Amino acid sequence: MTTTRKTLLQRVRDPADRDAWEQFFELYSPLLEGYARACGLARADAQEVRDQCLEVLVRRLPGFEYERSKGSFQVWLQKIARGKVVDHLRSARVAREETAELATLGDAGLEPDQHWERQWRSEHLRYALRDALRGETSDAERAFELLLLDELGVPEVCARTGLNANQVYKAKARILRRVREVLERLGVGAEEQM
């Protein structure tokens, strides 16, 4: 099995795989922090929780064996995050009033678990997109951005980038294919929520 075919989770078992760890942090930091915020923690506390979780990951992932019976990595990580949030709330119990006040600062209206599910996917998508764009020319990247975010039609994109329609379609297909590949490496099905 070549390195590129390995999932990120398999790769981070090797503490020396720096690139994998870098990607790993980039991907999971916002997720963990967002979860802690959704649990009602203030920003600084959420960051603390995030760091504690990352520390657990640094320690435990090298020996992490995927066991179906124990549930997926997603579930495992959520357990860790939940545990750390609970620890945090417990330790802050003395400062109860403050906690109550800070709780209102969390992402409003979202149950933490829903948040987790939703964010899990969107963070992976976002990460995959960033990764997929990395190897692209600036024109192709720009064309994709115009399609995706400015919601422009192909002719307009051609006009702005100087690419022809075929190049734009090719770029789009190529980037999407790469997004799929990245998602697969992350162990997230591309079509999971279709």
Add this chain to the structure above:
Amino acid sequence: MRERCLTEEELQGCDSQDPSPDRAAHLARCPGCSERLAAARADASLFAELRGVAQRPWTTPSVPGYKIESELSRGGQGVIYRAVQDATQRVVALKILAPAASGSARERRRFEREVELGSRLSHPGIVTVFDSGVTDGAPWYAMELVAGETLDAHVARTQPALDEKLRLFLALCAAVAHAHRAGILHRDLKPANVLVDATGRVRVLDFGTAIDARRAAQRRVTAPGEFLGTLAYAAPEQVTLDAQPDTRSDVYSLGVMLYELVTGRLPYDVQGSLSAVVENIARAAPAPPALPRRDRDLAALLATALEKDRERRYPSVEALARDLEHFLARQPLEARRHELFHVTRKALARHRRAVLVTALLLLLGGGLIGAALRERWRAERARENAALVSAVMQDLLGAAAPQRMGADAPLRDVLALAAREIGTTLEGAPDAQAAVQLTLGDTYRRLLMHTEAETHLRAALERFRAVDGADQLEVARCLDLLGLVLTHENHPEAVLAHEEALALRRAALDPGDPRIAESERGLAVALAAQFREPDLERARALLASALERLLAAWGEDHLEVAETQVALARLESWSDSPTVEGLLARALATFDRHAQQGERGDPRSIACLTEYAAFLQSRGRLDEAEALLERAARLTEELYGGELAAEMLRRFARLRMARGDALGAEELLRRALARELAAWGERRPEEAQEIGALTTALEGAGAEPPYAAAFARLRRYRGDGAFEVAQWMNTIAVALAAQGRAAASEPVLREALNIRCRAWGSDCPVRQRSLLLLAGVLRDADRKSEAVPFVQESLRIAEHHGDEGPAREARALLASCCASSAEAP
């Protein structure tokens, strides 16, 4: 006409709306196109999902209110432009978060924090943030534009004299200290983050950039190129992730920068593998800076700033700056005053607990802040302070692991140092001296250094007695501890010490007070060690009373109760009382419940587990025994770390023998010996020799086995009738017999039997077991007629005590002896 396949554009059209009839017809006929359509639809779905989550990337550097003139620098995080603020015509540096970075919540947060911190700090040495905002989804901020060069570039170009360098550094310290006062850590101080402008003014950049230094360290580990330049300045706690960085982490980074300023190089090697670099930062002592004699103070200052243990570092940037000013004014430094201590500290760097104790004791009387405190001690007679110090010491030393610390020479040195200090520094405060000496004695006791423990406890006792109105309860505690030590040494005075403690506690305390039980238990154990029938009776009564008292005070679910149950069970097991298993099971249940609640098991539960295991083993329930022994071993390891203690290995060895695995037992005994030698080699050479000789005996087909001499020495050391002596003899004899060396085994067993007989009288159940062992060996050696009287005697004792199990065993053995001897001519 051949049908035309759909173009990309037409396919894209089909995925959002129903295809026109002719296209639909083509799609139905052309597998290629319908496959492409399916793929396009999947793409469209993924595309839509991405649209939902992707954040608008930054595209054009256009910020309202500013005219961007040129790009100054471009980094992973963002681009810095030179810009002019429309309203004020002020030239600023405009930093805009890069598109890739603005997609990441972490980068955004980091950027926001930079803005927040930059606007909170207003100091001539810190780059000011004027303005900030978000344009097209990309956050930006405007800050003071400093025309200057980085500190290292400046120093390399201008080659300033030492004092000039130090003044630059002091300006840097002032800026960092200002931020610290505002509650802000820099966490990524390095020459590249310090600018010196044309007028020589120092400016610190990038506050909060390394918002999370621990993660930053991880990140750096992922990108060696970018990281080495930065990691070189990180504090040990930042790279080892041992603790959250605090102001002292910035002190350390400043220390590295100062070292580099002064010497032109870094304090340690940051070349090589990342793990080696991290290791160096965490542990390598800074290379002594080559400085002229008159600048020697600077070396002390650097050493204090670069302490690996931040407790020993300058506590604040101000303290560092102050000393630097002292140095510039050629005045004595704080750091110099620490130096003597510093040397001791270096030697003890690995022994943090010991260092803390030393620090504490030096604090009591030494040259640091001790004088004032000592005055107070004298003035107030400071009983509470003594209690406090004593409590702190107990806390520090409480986790001292005897097995691990046994050979810990530095710890012993520190304790010896502490002992010396008591005499001088606490002079005039005998109650304080007594309290500290009591703690010291208790520490030695837990380290199994009984001679020293005894000395200190006796001295503490003497001092308590010299003080009018000494706290009688402390005296009692001292006596109890002394009693425990003496019991261990098989000293008859143990009983007296516990008796007195018990009397004092009974007089001073309410009859229901559980502390009385502590003395009762101590006395009972001391009495039991005498192995005389009336003493055993009294011990049993005392333990029963202690148990009752504890149960009344705390109920069943208490560790003290469990501990007492174990002591009682041990006593009862000698008479094979049917209550033994119940007591042990209840105690174990209590320990287990508490272990579930707390994080770790209680050290006292080890005794419970081993006692229970021994009981089960004696009942032939070997699997259960082994399970408990394994638990005991695991817990021992968990609590004390390192290899299994010799004691535990010997227990496993006995179990192996019971399973008939003599070679396995021998191997374990050998390990026990090695362990014992390693731990006690220096301290108790005699005993180590003894055990060495015993174990060698197992090997030897030597004509003159060295048992006799070895046992003689062991007895001299342990006293006649020592439990361990007979125990060891039996263990070894059984191992020898199991290896078919009955001839070697027999004399050992006879000797063990004699010891037991002398010690515990002829009717003791322990003797019964010895008799049975000897008989078994004789039978196996085909000397059945000689075995018979021993079995008969054994049976008599078992029946006398009504012990059915051992009696059955004896009858079976008797039957086998008689049967075969009947067959013999």
